[in-house]
Amino acid sequence: MSRGKALEKLELNTVQESILRSYLHKRTASKHHLQRINIILLAHQGVSNMKIAEVLSTTQNTVRKWRTRWLTGYEELCAYEQAKTRSTPKLLSKMLGMLSDDSRSGAPMRISLSEKENLVTLACKKPKDFNIPFTHWNRDLLASFAMENGIVKKISPSYVSRILKKTGHTSS
The missing domain is CATH 1.10.10 (Arc Repressor Mutant, subunit A)
Incomplete structure (x- = not known):
């Protein structure tokens, strides 16, 4: 029984992969970034969304969301990487930005x-x-x-x- 078309491996060059893998070992890394980086790295290896969700104890929707977010921003990331000198902190910051939550709307502060x-x-x-x-x-x-x-x-x-x-x- 078919489960739909197979997903392509996520694109990730060796520099990007190296930066993300080294970030996984930082003590200051936030849990949500660690999970999202693991999603990207596993997707890069060709692991299915279902398997990634199982391995990381999350939902397929979460995996799909971050996989899509990475795909959407990947061209811009590569253009940024080419335009800037290959500064690891700047590239890491750009990648973490791609893997961060969007700002949320809400009521403006009433008390300064x-x-x-x-x-x-x-x-x-x-x-x-x-x-x-x-x-x-x-x-x-x-x-x-x-x-x-x-x-x-x-x-x-x-x-x-x-x-x-x-x-x-x-x-x-």
Whole structure:
């Protein structure tokens, strides 16, 4: 029984293969890059998507995605390699870029980094410093005071808690 047409081996020149193989041994390499590089190297050897998925404990869709991504960007990679001096770090960076996630869309940040910093600074002070008759901030009080005093335009008490938790601060 046929499982469709056989896939071609992925193109990869010896320099590219050598750079990717050496990157596999770096301690600083991210897990997702390691998996994707292994997909490319196995596909270069002619291993089927099904077998690659089995060996790397992933799905065939994942293998197909990264195989397609490599095929789509390969001509540009080769042109880049020819145009630039053969700088290994630059070529590695270009290949890792091909094997990185696309940027994701999402809602824009409503509170800037400086507003978050100002909120944390405020939380480090005592409410009494602002003539508020409390000994400690709570998230509701902190949120309302920050909005009333123009530190932020709008913020929920739960988001105040998240900001403080991420920075390792608690209200004083």
